[in-house]
Amino acid sequence: MDIVCWALFAIAVDLLLGFTGLLSFGHAAFWGSSAYVSGLIALHSGLPFPLAVLGGAAFAAVLAVPIGLLSVRLNGIYFAMVTLAFAQMVYFVVNQWRDLTGGENGLQGVPRELFGMDLSDPFIFYYVGLPLILLGMLVAWRIVRSPFGRVLVSIRDNPARAQALGYPVERYKLLAFVLSAALSGLAGGVFAISHGFASLHDVYWTTSGQAVMMVVLGGIGTLWGGTIGAALIVLLNDYLATAGFQEIGIVTGSIFVIIVLVFRRGVWGTARDLVQARVAARRRTTTRLRTAEE
Secondary structure (H helix, E strand, O other): OHHHHHHHHHHHHHHHHHHHOOOOOOOHHHHHHHHHHHHHHHHHHOOOHHHHHHHHHHHHHHHHHHHHHHHOOOOHHHHHHHHHHHHHHHHHHHHHOHHHHOHHHOEEOOOOOOOOOOOOOHHHHHHHHHHHHHHHHHHHHHHHHOHHHHHHHHHHHOHHHHHHOOOOHHHHHHHHHHHHHHHHHHHHHHHHHHHOEEOHHHHOHHHHHHHHHHHHHHOOOOOOHHHHHHHHHHHHHHHHHHOOOOOHHHHHHHHHHHHHHHOOOHHHHHHHHHHHHHHHHHHHHHHHHHHHHO
């Protein structure tokens, strides 16, 4: 469950980074705020958890509107720093609003309510919660395959030309930012319901950094590369923690550096390029043989 939640989170970040060209270090605000809102809805309303998760995703999308309006006018490192600043503001609010969020203790005892079904077994919950994650992935895939997604790529490659062609660049960036936040919120809500709690770590900036690292490991602009990056990071963290290793960041950081130096396009991107090059070579060979026979 952790792998698929982080995978959707990485895909949401890649929608903004790989297809719009905006590096955000503030997406923990949407992942974490949705986790808290989903948990609060599940705790105090008794609604089925899918509705609680969708409520959290909607809150993340609404939160992204003012943040996006003030951020999308910037580019590069300035955009990254502004989103980081807003995320830390959200972290401060969550930490100080102890009566609602639990402060440092977090939000605990979040139920998994679904029409009286017993979802205490993680195995059962995985198959009940998985459709929500797959729905988010389907939405991301549809976005990048749509004309809207093509415009985002054109903005990433040459925003001045996209503006000259009549596309409102800032409006497209804002919409991409809000959609990315909503998908991040969907992933964060399922993650919180799965674990039964929401913590301050969910809204801390390192959560954003880990999602960005997953995207880079898998391959920026590949969409599905984030899934591979999420699997690698989650499994490695779990293995090292189980083995009692304390300095997990040293190992994951070293692997990150190696991947960036050796596989510039990430694991998925490098594998895809190799397959495409091999297929192209076979086609050229086949064409030459046919020409020689003729």
